[in-house]
Amino acid sequence: MKENAKKVVIIVPTYNERDNIKALIEKLQTQFETMPHRMHILVVDDHSPDGTAAIVRQCQTRYPNLHLMGGKKDGLGAAYIRGMRHALENIQADVVFEMDADFSHKPEDVPRLMSEIDAGADFVIGSRYVKGGSIPGNWGLLRRLNSFFGNMAARYIAGIYQIQDCTAGFRAIRTSLLCRIDFKRLRVQGYAFQVALLHAAVSAGARIKEIPVSFIDRKYGDSKLGLSDIIEFIFNVWWLRLQSSKTFIRFGLVGAMGVFVNLGFFTLFLTMGMNKFIASPFAIELSIISNFLFNNFWTFRQRKTKDRIRIKGLKFNLVSVLTLGVSYSTFVGLSFAFPNIAPQLHQLFGIIPGMLINYLLNSYWTFKHVEDRDSDADKLKINKHCDWKCSKREDDPQHLSIGDI
Ligand SMILES: Nc1nc2c(ncn2[C@@H]2O[C@H](COP(=O)(O)OP(=O)(O)O)[C@@H](O)[C@H]2O)c(=O)[nH]1
Numbered sequence: 150m151k152e153n154a155k156k157v158v159i160i161v162p163t164y165n166e167r168d169n170i171k172a173l174i175e176k177l178q179t180q181f182e183t184m185p186h187r188m189h190i191l192v193v194d195d196h197s198p199d200g201t202a203a204i205v206r207q208c209q210t211r212y213p214n215l216h217l218m219g220g221k222k223d224g225l226g227a228a229y230i231r232g233m234r235h236a237l238e239n240i241q242a243d244v245v246f247e248m249d250a251d252f253s254h255k256p257e258d259v260p261r262l263m264s265e266i267d268a269g270a271d272f273v274i275g276s277r278y279v280k281g282g283s284i285p286g287n288w289g290l291l292r293r294l295n296s297f298f299g300n301m302a303a304r305y306i307a308g309i310y311q312i313q314d315c316t317a318g319f320r321a322i323r324t325s326l327l328c329r330i331d332f333k334r335l336r337v338q339g340y341a342f343q344v345a346l347l348h349a350a351v352s353a354g355a356r357i358k359e360i361p362v363s364f365i366d367r368k369y370g371d372s373k374l375g376l377s378d379i380i381e382f383i384f385n386v387w388w389l390r391l392q393s394s395k396t397f398i399r400f401g402l403v404g405a406m407g408v409f410v411n412l413g414f415f416t417l418f419l420t421m422g423m424n425k426f427i428a429s430p431f432a433i434e435l436s437i438i439s440n441f442l443f444n445n446f447w448t449f450r451q452r453k454t455k456d457r458i459r460i461k462g463l464k465f466n467l468v469s470v471l472t473l474g475v476s477y478s479t480f481v482g483l484s485f486a487f488p489n490i491a492p493q494l495h496q497l498f499g500i501i502p503g504m505l506i507n508y509l510l511n512s513y514w515t516f517k518h519v520e521d522r523d524s525d526a527d528k529l530k531i532n533k534h535c536d537w538k539c540s541k542r543e544d545d546p547q548h549l550s551i552g553d554i
Pocket residue numbers: 161162163164165166193194195222223224225228248249250251253367371372373374
C-alpha cells in the first residue's frame with residue numbers, strides 16, 4: 150500500500166535551532182505514523198554555529214527518513230530553493246512542505262494540509278488570515294503591523310489579491326508545480342521567497358487552497374528576520390508589480406509607435422500624389438497592421454492563443470474599429486457637455502476609454518491565453534524553464550522528466 154503512496158518531504162530550514170530541532174523531528178515522526186504517505190524530513194541547515202546539524206546527525210541514527218543538507222548562509226529563500234531541488238532530484242518527492250523549526254507551525258497540522266493535496270490542490274497554505282486561523286494574541290503592535298503591511302503589499306502591490314496569507318511559511322506544494330516554475334526568475338534570497346514563489350504559482354495556474362492554522366510564537370531561540378529581508382521584500386513586491394504591468398507598458402509603446410507609422414505613411418502617400426481622403430484610411434490601416442504585428446510578436450509573444458494569425462489580425466482590426474467608435478462617441482459627448490473647453494481636451498479624454506477598451510479586448514479576446522498543460526509545446530516550455538530533473542511518476546501525469554522530451 151505504502152509503495153504507491155505519495156512521497157512527501159517536509160523541508161525545515163534551520164539557523165541556530167539547537168533547542169527546537171530534536172523535539173520537532175520527534176513530533177513529526179509521531180505524526181507520520183498516522184499518515185498513509187511515505188513521509189521524509191529534510192533539514193537544510195546553513196552551518197549553524199550552535200551545532201544544530203550535529204543534533205540532526207544524532208537523530209539520523211534513529212530515523213532513516215531524516216535527511217540533512219548543509220550550505221552557505223544565503224538566506225531563507227536560498228535555503229528553500231536548495232532544499233526543494235534536493236527533495237526533487239535526490240529524494241524524488243511528489244510533494245514538499247515548507248515548515249519552520251521553531252514550532253510556530255504545529256506538526257499536528259501536517260495531515261490537514263496533506264489531505265488538501267490529496268483532494269487535488271497543487272499548493273496548500275496554512276493560513277493565519279482566513280476564518281479560523283490566528284496569530285499569537287501577545288504579538289506587539291510592531292509585529293502585527295509588519296505582518297499586516299507585508300500581506301497587504303503582497304496582495305495589492307504584487308497583485309496576489311485572491312490569497313489572504315501571502316507571507317505564510319507553512320505550505321504544502323506538489324513538485325509537479327515546482328517543475329513548471331522558473332526558479333532563476335524569482336531573484337530572491339531571503340524571506341521574500343515566500344511571496345515570490347506564491348506569485349509564480351498563481352501565474353502558473355496552480356490550484357491554491359488556504360486552510361486555517363494557529364501560528365504560535367517560538368519559545369526557544371530568536372527570530373532570524375533581518376533588515377535586509379525587509380528591504381528585499383519591498384523591492385520584490387514592486388518588481389512583481391512591474392513584471393505584471395510589462396504587457397500593458399509594451400502595449401502602450403506599440404500604440405505610441407503606431408501614431409508615427411500612421412503619420413509616416415500618410416506623408417509618404419501625399420508626396421506620391423495620393424488624395425488625402427484616400428491616403429488617410431490607408432495610413433490608418435497600415436498602422437493597425439504594424440501594431441498588430443508588434444503586439445503579436447512582442448507584447449503578447451508568451452501567450453499561447455487558439456487562433457491562427459489571420460484570425461487574430463481580423464479580431465485586432467475589429468477591436469480597432471470599436472475603439473474608434475468609443476473614442477469618437479466620448480469626444481462627441483464631451484463636446485456637447487463641456488462646449489467651452491478646448492477641443493483637444495475632449496479628444497484627449499476620448500482616447501483614454503478607447504485605449505483601455507482596446508487593451509482589455511485584445512488582451513482577453515484577440516490574444517487570450519489558452520491553458521493546455523499536456524501539449525508538447527508546454528512540456529518543452531516547462532523544461533526550458535526548469536533545469537531540475539523532475540522524475541516521471543505514475544500517480545501524477547503532469548510530473549515530467551527531462552528524458553521524456
Ligand atoms: N537554513 C536557513 N534557515 C533559516 C534562515 N533564516 C531563517 N531560517 C529558518 O527559517 C525558519 C523561520 O525563521 P524565524 O526566524 O522563525 O522567522 P519568523 O518566524 O518570521 O520570525 C526557522 O526554522 C529558521 O531557523 C537562513 O538564512 N538559512
